[in-house]
Amino acid sequence: MPKAKTPRRTGYHHGNLREVLIDAAVQLVEEGGPGNVSVREAAKRAGVSPGAPFRHFANKTALMTAVAEQAMSRFRSEITNAVESVATDDPIERFAAVGIAYLRWAIRNPTHFQVISTRSLIDWDSSESLRHDNEAVRALVEGSMVEAQRRNMLRSYDIAETQIAARALVYGLARMCIDGHFAQWAVAGHTAEQTAQDVLKHFVALIGNEPETAKKADLTLEHPD
Amino acid sequence: MPKAKTPRRTGYHHGNLREVLIDAAVQLVEEGGPGNVSVREAAKRAGVSPGAPFRHFANKTALMTAVAEQAMSRFRSEITNAVESVATDDPIERFAAVGIAYLRWAIRNPTHFQVISTRSLIDWDSSESLRHDNEAVRALVEGSMVEAQRRNMLRSYDIAETQIAARALVYGLARMCIDGHFAQWAVAGHTAEQTAQDVLKHFVALIGNEPETAKKADLTLEHPD
DNA sequence: AAATTATGTAATCACTGTTTACAATCCTGG
DNA sequence: CCAGGATTGTAAACAGTGATTACATAATTT
Numbered sequence: 001m002p003k004a005k006t007p008r009r010t011g012y013h014h015g016n017l018r019e020v021l022i023d024a025a026v027q028l029v030e031e032g033g034p035g036n037v038s039v040r041e042a043a044k045r046a047g048v049s050p051g052a053p054f055r056h057f058a059n060k061t062a063l064m065t066a067v068a069e070q071a072m073s074r075f076r077s078e079i080t081n082a083v084e085s086v087a088t089d090d091p092i093e094r095f096a097a098v099g100i101a102y103l104r105w106a107i108r109n110p111t112h113f114q115v116i117s118t119r120s121l122i123d124w125d126s127s128e129s130l131r132h133d134n135e136a137v138r139a140l141v142e143g144s145m146v147e148a149q150r151r152n153m154l155r156s157y158d159i160a161e162t163q164i165a166a167r168a169l170v171y172g173l174a175r176m177c178i179d180g181h182f183a184q185w186a187v188a189g190h191t192a193e194q195t196a197q198d199v200l201k202h203f204v205a206l207i208g209n210e211p212e213t214a215k216k217a218d219l220t221l222e223h224p225d
Numbered sequence: 226m227p228k229a230k231t232p233r234r235t236g237y238h239h240g241n242l243r244e245v246l247i248d249a250a251v252q253l254v255e256e257g258g259p260g261n262v263s264v265r266e267a268a269k270r271a272g273v274s275p276g277a278p279f280r281h282f283a284n285k286t287a288l289m290t291a292v293a294e295q296a297m298s299r300f301r302s303e304i305t306n307a308v309e310s311v312a313t314d315d316p317i318e319r320f321a322a323v324g325i326a327y328l329r330w331a332i333r334n335p336t337h338f339q340v341i342s343t344r345s346l347i348d349w350d351s352s353e354s355l356r357h358d359n360e361a362v363r364a365l366v367e368g369s370m371v372e373a374q375r376r377n378m379l380r381s382y383d384i385a386e387t388q389i390a391a392r393a394l395v396y397g398l399a400r401m402c403i404d405g406h407f408a409q410w411a412v413a414g415h416t417a418e419q420t421a422q423d424v425l426k427h428f429v430a431l432i433g434n435e436p437e438t439a440k441k442a443d444l445t446l447e448h449p450d
Numbered sequence: 451a452a453a454t455t456a457t458g459t460a461a462t463c464a465c466t467g468t469t470t471a472c473a474a475t476c477c478t479g480g
Numbered sequence: 481c482c483a484g485g486a487t488t489g490t491a492a493a494c495a496g497t498g499a500t501t502a503c504a505t506a507a508t509t510t
Contacts, residue, residue: 014458035345038497049459051500056457060498119405120260161427165394168424171406172397173389180344181396199393202386206431239489264467274490276469281488285467 018056018066020046025067026112033111034121039063064115065122069129071112076133078105083140091147096204098140099170103196106174114178117171141166153209162207169203243281243291245271250292251337258336259346264288289340290347294354296337301358303330308365316372321429323365324395328421331399339403342396366391378434387432394428 014020024045028037039060040050057063082101083094106113115121116130124130145159145166156162173196176182182192190198239245249270253262264285265275282288307326308319331338340346341355349355370384370391381387398421401407407417415423 017457033345039499040497050498051460052458054499117404120258124405155431156427158427161424164398164420164424165428165431168397168401169390169394170397171401172393172395175400176393176396179342180349195389199386199389202381202383203390206380206390242488263465265465275467276491277489279468 014046014048017046017048017052021053021056021063022066022070025063026070029067029111029115034064034115034118037064037067061121061123065124065127065130067112068116068122069127071109072116072130072133075102075105075109075113075116076136079137079140091144091151092153092204092208095141095144095148095166096201098137098144099166099200099204100197102137102170103174103200104193107177107193107196110178113174117175138167155207155209166203166207170200173199239271239273242271242273242277246278246281246288247291247295250288251295254292254336254340259289259340259343262289262292286346286348290349290352290355292337293341293347294352296334297341297355297358300327300330300334300338300341301361304362304365316369316376317378317429317433320366320369320373320391321426323362323369324391324425324429325422327362327395328399328425329418332402332418332421335403338399342400363392380432380434391428391432395425398424 021042024042025037027045028041037060039053039057042063043050043053046052053063057066079098079101082104083097086094086097088094122130141163142159145154145163148154149157149159154162177192177196182195246267249267250262252270253266262285264278264282267288268275268278271277278288282291304323304326307329308322311319311322313319347355366388367384370379370388373379374382374384379387402417402421407420
């Protein structure tokens with residue numbers, strides 16, 4: 001009998017190392033951002049040798065991509081749930097709901113949002129799931145946009161550009177929070193999340209057809225940066 | 226005579242290693258983005274031992290911060306030059322000029338824009354110069370915004386929110402390009418730069434008071450992502 | 451039961467940021 | 481002008497990283 005050297009782990013072949021590694025990586029992301037993830041540390045936390053992860057992931061990027069897929073799925077759920085639970089069928093309100101849910105998730109899960117939005121960390125093109133979830137969100141925005149135009153609720157006729165502007169605005173707000181451009185800002189009375197939402201609503205009012213735009217005069221926000 | 230071990234370099238103490246290291250790091254950034262920078266490689270290119278850089282920079286972040294300062298200075302110059310060489314004194318046109326110059330520089334210097342906008346790479350707070358240049362750009366935007374409001378050229382009364390929206394939009398556009406969210410997009414007829422400019426102009430039209438907004442119906446842009 | 455395949459380990463490689471002890475050069479005050 | 485301290489370089493080391501390799505063990509198929 002060869003007397004197993006380290007029989008500490010039962011069912012020696014671990015069974016579901018892949019999932020455990022992803023969970024460990026998720027935890028590392030939450031603890032200190034994407035930069036805090038190391039394959040070795042994930043392996044250590046899974047109670048496995050440093051080379052073991054490479055039986056399940058071609059490289060670190062593949063592991064990060066799996067983390068991103070998990071995060072993206074939650075991200076998409078939050079958004080689709082939010083828009084489904086919106087009372088009205090007003091397309092502009094539905095559009096706003098998407099943006100607000102987007103910002104809410106991004107600001108509350110900054111490290112994970114960083115993972116799913118920074119392409120250098122992951123292998124976006126190789127992941128069906130990432131593209132699929134992303135497309136679902138995009139389609140949600142486009143759908144409400146098209147419907148809003150059909151009802152003549154938009155100021156501009158060019159929904160393509162309006163849509164890109166909307167995406168860029170929301171993405172920009174999320175990243176400005178995450179990249180730390182709002183240092184002074186969050187210190188002020190308003191939370192970053194609240195302010196981001198206000199700005200989004202401001203934008204929504206701008207694209208709308210209503211002659212009376214948001215005239216809530218001054219929130220006297222500290223200037224960002 | 227102790228016969229210098231490696232007298233290959235004249236004026237042995239190199240004279241201006243600090244600048245040479247920054248230049249090497251800049252080159253590395255250009256070659257492969259911020260992730261391509263290593264202190265050791267910069268040292269090698271400067272013809273110096275791996276420990277030498279730490280006589281001039283406390284750590285890698287300090288080196289990257291120096292790189293960022295140089296980039297930020299160019300970034301600011303491009304923007305201030307652009308707005309100064311704008312013919313009209315129309316504040317909204319001046320505002321648009323800032324945004325266009327911003328996008329132009331970011332898209333043409335993506336790796337450097339990544340350096341100056343990703344706070345995890347640099348020590349933003351410790352750099353007077355970074356804050357100063359950033360504030361100059363911000364003030365430029367705010368100035369034109371305030372003036373536009375004074376002339377009653379804006380739709381909304383809340384310039385604070387409009388200003389944040391503008392910043393977020395431009396930042397979002399720049400980062401979407403850089404983070405690779407426009408893959409299919411750039412392949413289409415329009416360059417990323419042209420499209421980003423169009424979207425910016427679209428936004429500028431939206432915030433303006435003119436009843437007739439941009440009605441250039443369809444550019445039939447491929448959808449991003 | 452034997453052969454094959456999947457999945458782990460151990461050792462190793464090249465590379466990274468950073469620190470330490472030491473050496474060479476420069477600068478300045480007597 | 482030169483003694484001595486401050487600068488600024490080197491060499492060697494350390495711990496950590498992603499990744500590969502040869503090998504061992506467990507699960508699975510034949």
